[in-house]
Amino acid sequence: MAEWLFSVPGxxxxxxxxxxxxxxxxxxxxxxxxxxxMPLFSSLLVLAFWFRGTxxxxxxxxxxxxxxxxxxxxxxxxxxxVSLVMVSIASFVGFLIHLFSQEYLRGDYGERRYYFYLNLxxxxxxxxxxxxxxxxxxxxxxxxxxxxxxxxxHWYREPGNAWAGRKAFVVTRIGDTALLLGIFLLFARxxxxxIPQLLPLLQASPAPILLPAASLLLLIxxxxxxxxxxxxxxxxxxxAGPSTVSALIHAATMVTxxxxxxxxxxxxxxxxxxxxxxxxLFGAWTAFYAASCxxxxxxxxxxxxxxxxxxxxxxxxxxxxxxxxxxxFHLLVHGCFKAxxxxxxxxxxxxxxDDHDIRHMGGLKSRQPFLRWxxxxxxxxxxxxxxxxxxxxxxxxxxxxxFLVAGGGLPYALALAGxxxxxxxxxxxxxxxxEGKPVELERPYQMGWGMKLPLAILAAASIGIGWLQFPxxxxxxxxxxxxxxxxxxxxxxxxxxxxxxLTLAGAxxxxxxxxxxxxxxxxxxxxxxxxxxxxxxxxWGIDAAFxxxxxxxxxxxxxxxxxxxxxxxIHGLAQGGLRDVLALSANGLARGxxxxxxxxxxxxxxxxFLLLLLIWTWPA
Amino acid sequence: xxxxxxxxxxLLAGLLFGVLLLRDTLHAVVAxxxxxxxxxxxxxxxxxxxxxxxxxxxxxxxxxxxxxxxxMLLGPEAxxxxxxxxxxxxxxxxxLVLLALALALAALLWQALVIDExxxxxxxxxxxxxxxxxxxxxxxxxxxxxFVVIAAVLVLHAGExxxx
Amino acid sequence: MIEITLAAATLLFxxxxxxxxxxxxxxxxxxxxxxxxxxxxxxxxAGAARWxxxxxxxxxxxxxxxxxxxxxxxxxxxxxxxxxxxxLEVDGLRLLREREAQDG
Numbered sequence: 028m029a030e031w032l033f034s035v036p037g038x039x040x041x042x043x044x045x046x047x048x049x050x051x052x053x054x055x056x057x058x059x060x061x062x063x064x065m066p067l068f069s070s071l072l073v074l075a076f077w078f079r080g081t082x083x084x085x086x087x088x089x090x091x092x093x094x095x096x097x098x099x100x101x102x103x104x105x106x107x108x109v110s111l112v113m114v115s116i117a118s119f120v121g122f123l124i125h126l127f128s129q130e131y132l133r134g135d136y137g138e139r140r141y142y143f144y145l146n147l148x149x150x151x152x153x154x155x156x157x158x159x160x161x162x163x164x165x166x167x168x169x170x171x172x173x174x175x176x177x178x179x180x181h182w183y184r185e186p187g188n189a190w191a192g193r194k195a196f197v198v199t200r201i202g203d204t205a206l207l208l209g210i211f212l213l214f215a216r217x218x219x220x221x222i223p224q225l226l227p228l229l230q231a232s233p234a235p236i237l238l239p240a241a242s243l244l245l246l247i248x249x250x251x252x253x254x255x256x257x258x259x260x261x262x263x264x265x266x267a268g269p270s271t272v273s274a275l276i277h278a279a280t281m282v283t284x285x286x287x288x289x290x291x292x293x294x295x296x297x298x299x300x301x302x303x304x305x306x307x308l309f310g311a312w313t314a315f316y317a318a319s320c321x322x323x324x325x326x327x328x329x330x331x332x333x334x335x336x337x338x339x340x341x342x343x344x345x346x347x348x349x350x351x352x353x354x355x356f357h358l359l360v361h362g363c364f365k366a367x368x369x370x371x372x373x374x375x376x377x378x379x380x381d382d383h384d385i386r387h388m389g390g391l392k393s394r395q396p397f398l399r400w401x402x403x404x405x406x407x408x409x410x411x412x413x414x415x416x417x418x419x420x421x422x423x424x425x426x427x428x429x430f431l432v433a434g435g436g437l438p439y440a441l442a443l444a445g446x447x448x449x450x451x452x453x454x455x456x457x458x459x460x461x462e463g464k465p466v467e468l469e470r471p472y473q474m475g476w477g478m479k480l481p482l483a484i485l486a487a488a489s490i491g492i493g494w495l496q497f498p499x500x501x502x503x504x505x506x507x508x509x510x511x512x513x514x515x516x517x518x519x520x521x522x523x524x525x526x527x528x529l530t531l532a533g534a535x536x537x538x539x540x541x542x543x544x545x546x547x548x549x550x551x552x553x554x555x556x557x558x559x560x561x562x563x564x565x566x567w568g569i570d571a572a573f574x575x576x577x578x579x580x581x582x583x584x585x586x587x588x589x590x591x592x593x594x595x596x597i598h599g600l601a602q603g604g605l606r607d608v609l610a611l612s613a614n615g616l617a618r619g620x621x622x623x624x625x626x627x628x629x630x631x632x633x634x635x636f637l638l639l640l641l642i643w644t645w646p647a
Numbered sequence: 648x649x650x651x652x653x654x655x656x657x658l659l660a661g662l663l664f665g666v667l668l669l670r671d672t673l674h675a676v677v678a679x680x681x682x683x684x685x686x687x688x689x690x691x692x693x694x695x696x697x698x699x700x701x702x703x704x705x706x707x708x709x710x711x712x713x714x715x716x717x718x719m720l721l722g723p724e725a726x727x728x729x730x731x732x733x734x735x736x737x738x739x740x741x742x743l744v745l746l747a748l749a750l751a752l753a754a755l756l757w758q759a760l761v762i763d764e765x766x767x768x769x770x771x772x773x774x775x776x777x778x779x780x781x782x783x784x785x786x787x788x789x790x791x792x793x794f795v796v797i798a799a800v801l802v803l804h805a806g807e808x809x810x811x
Numbered sequence: 812m813i814e815i816t817l818a819a820a821t822l823l824f825x826x827x828x829x830x831x832x833x834x835x836x837x838x839x840x841x842x843x844x845x846x847x848x849x850x851x852x853x854x855x856x857a858g859a860a861r862w863x864x865x866x867x868x869x870x871x872x873x874x875x876x877x878x879x880x881x882x883x884x885x886x887x888x889x890x891x892x893x894x895x896x897x898x899l900e901v902d903g904l905r906l907l908r909e910r911e912a913q914d915g
Contacts, residue, residue, distance in 0.1 A: 628831050628832055629740070629741050629744060629832060632741075632744055632745065632748060632828060632832065633744050635748060636744060636747050636748040636751055639748070639751040639752060639755060640751055642755065643751060643754060643755050648812060649812060649815070652812055652815040652816075653815060655815075655819075656815055656818060656819055656822075659819055659822060659823075660822055663822055663823065663826035663846075664826075666826060666830065666842070666846075667826065667829055667830065667833070667834075672836055672838050672839060675839055675842060676842065679842055679845070679846065682823075683849065686819070686823075686849065686853065689815075689816065689819060689853075690856060692812065693812065693813075693816060693856055693857070693859075693860045694859075694860055695856055695859065695860070695868050695871070697868065698856060698868055698871055698872065701872060701875060702875075705875050705876075705879065706849075706875065709879060710845065710878065710879050710882055713879075713882060713883065713886055714838070714841070714842065714886070716886075717838065717886040717889060717890065718838065720890060721838070721889070721890065721893055721899065724899070725836070725838060725899055733834065733835060733836075734833060734834065734835060735832075735833060735834060735835045735901060735902065738832075738833045741832040741833055742829075742832075742833060744832075745825065745828060745829055745832060745833075748825075748828075749825055752821065756817075756821075762813045762814055762861060764813060764860070764861050766812055766813075766860055767860075767863055769859065769863070769865050769868060773865050774865050774868050774869065774872075776865075777865040777866060777868075777869050778869055778872075781866075782866075782869050785869075785873065789873055789876045789877070789880075792876075792877070792880050793876065793879075793880055796880045796883050796884055797883075799883075799884045799887070800883050800884055800887045803884065803887040803888060803891060804887060804890070804891075
């Protein structure tokens with residue numbers, strides 16, 4: 028059984044390869060079908076692994092990648108509880124999105140390219156989470172970054188889309204570089220990059236300066252990939268890609284890579300004093316900040332983008348307060364409902380002929396009941412409506428736990444405020460799209476089963492997955508936390524009266540938020556909504572500040588190099604000068620003889636003479 | 648033995664000098680032939696009777712004959728009689744470089760040139776054993792090479808009959 | 812004896828080089844190449860005599876064959892050169908140079 032572990036990333040990789048080689052003959056439709064079956068196979072394999080269980084963890088060593096001196100990197104995959112959850116999300120949600128894409132992208136240009144990159148992305152993500160050493164993880168990390176760039180820029184004929192893809196790539200590149208530097212530092216000190224070997228080593232002997240530096244660099248890498256403040260600027264613009272891409276990459280998989288890294292290397296961060304508190308604070312802050320921005324967005328996908336940033340903040344918060352299993356739980360839940368919302372938004376865009384502005388939408392509930400109910404399930408989950416949404420069990424657990432942790436006052440307040448804003452923008456979105464007066468549509472659109480099925484499955488998951496782990500003291504299953512406890516420890520969980528009060532606080536915040544959302548939607552329709560707050564709409568001006576701050580000195584440096592160094596220095600002095608010297612000597616030589624063959628022969632003899640001279644005068 | 652060798656050396660030097668200075672190409676070829684004949688005698692003295700015979704047969708008998716054929720086919724202007732047209736333009740520079748090379752070589756090899764070894768003739772039979780023993784594949788390769796050369800020459804002159 | 816052989820080889824080598832570098836006619840050029848081959852041949856034989864090994868003589872034999880093999884296409888090409896270019900001088904082989912652009 029263990030020997031088949033490589034097929035989990037192997038199937039999508041094979042799909043990409045077949046697409047590349049035979050896509051021309053297959054045609055776009057069959058490419059799509061081929062591409063969709065690959066994550067299905069992976070999911071089935073993952074299901075088999077669920078039955079087999081992961082005690083002990085499965086390790087498959089494929090081959091040695093590099094072995095030079097101290098550096099010994101293998102292609103080695105490891106499946107334990109955490110990776111099992113991640114591969115399940117990646118493969119199964121990946122499959123649903125492939126399925127949705129069949130209908131969604133039919134007839135569009137670049138289908139074959141899309142499926143190639145989509146398959147490659149899934150393969151990369153699976154490698155990332157299955158990697159047993161940091162360099163292989165980095166390989167998967169880079170692969171998903173590349174595919175993300177390619178997929179965001181999928182409709183490349185619009186220059187804005189290509190720009191968005193580039194922006195995403197450049198910003199995550201900053202993080203990738205930091206990550207690589209962190210890896211280098213770790214290797215320099217501990218001489219191993221294999222995760223099971225590295226963690227005990229650095230917990231036993233934490234290096235006083237190097238370890239905080241390395242962990243900070245790794246954190247920057249995670250933040251850039253997971254679009255956390257201040258590296259979040261690429262995510263709202265990356266909505267230029269197809270909605271299915273956003274569903275896969277910016278909801279369920281790539282952006283969760285940073286969270287996965289922090290969960291995996293949690294021991295590393297714990298070994299640095301103050302690191303976890305920093306992560307918790309930043310996570311809570313990002314959650315609040317992004318939720319505030321989402322409240323003012325009028326592009327349906329930008330609302331969801333900021334929402335993703337915010338929810339990821341909750342996951343980082345969970346890691347920071349020492350509750351990584353809750354963070355993983357919310358990762359799972361978020362993967363389901365956010366993918367659902369993005370896919371739903373894809374349908375909405377098809378219905379409204381690619382008009383993203385929610386102020387032009389309305390009253391969809393009567394035209395599209397199926398879409399309405401599935402979308403509503405996602406919105407419920409986003410807002411963490413008590414009892415019937417999975418996020419109530421995951422996100423609220425995180426918020427409650429942060430109350431319990433020492434120094435958790437500020438994160439708790441930020442997280443709770445964020446939850447209020449989350450419920451507000453979530454329902455604002457719903458009310459503006461589905462309620463109110465219906466807008467005239469030129470072309471009625473009905474979804475086929477290929478689109479309805481994924482939505483239905485994800486909606487069911489958004490509601491029901493939370494029932495895996497009820498809060499302590501409640502009747503119902505308590506499966507998740509104990510199952511992950513050997514790997515990730517036990518999170519702080521309130522119980523008794525405290526637990527009840529915290530739950531009530533969370534629930535009331537949600538309901539208050541729903542009310543605010545309703546009111547905000549009404550004001551928005553009347554033209555006086557939050558979207559007029561420029562400050563919120565532009566993400567507190569961070570993006571504009573970056574655009575003014577960073578590119579200008581870079582371009583100035585480039586200009587200086589082009590004019591000053593290249594034109595004057597190299598062309599003028601070096602090349603010109605050298606050229607003149609050569610011309611002088613060449614003319615001189617040319618007077619001596621001017622036959623071609625004989626010049627060569629003479630040159631040879633001259634060379635021979637010089638060689639002999641060299642031998643003669645060489646000091647023995 | 649040594650005396651004979653020295654005599655041959657002087658003869659060789661004279662002949663080669665002649666090759667350099669003779670203006671008529673045909674005369675130069677004949678001078679080279681004579682020099683190679685001298686070499687053949689030298690080979691015999693060195694204990695390589697087979698190669699001495701081969702020098703005569705192959706070099707004088709085949710290769711230089713090739714030269715003569717070529718001269719014949721190229722017509723009378725190939726024999727270049729006048730003095731001005733014998734030497735290349737800019738020959739003083741080349742002569743200078745050659746002289747420098749000669750001096751350098753002489754300076755290098757002057758001390759190394761005392762080798763005291765008795766000469767033993769190597770019978771043709773031993774040579775035959777070597778050729779068909781360890782060097783069998785090399786021999787075959789050379790044979791293939793000669794075959795390829797024949798083909799190449801034929802190709803180079805493939806369309807010639809039509810013009811003449 | 813062997814020193815004399817080596818001296819003979821040196822003479823042949825320089826004679827061949829001189830023919831190549833100094834003479835105008837292409838045929839004489841090829842003759843010089845032959846002399847160079849012969850020089851190598853003589854050195855091989857000197858080695859055979861020095862170390863009493865037939866391998867040196869085998870090498871000399873192969874060199875003979877090789878020089879013939881090199882000469883035959885060269886002469887064939889020479890005939891072509893006469894036909895196409897009309898000249899038999901070394902300096903006549905300048906077509907490549909003529910076609911080169913005026914570079915600085």
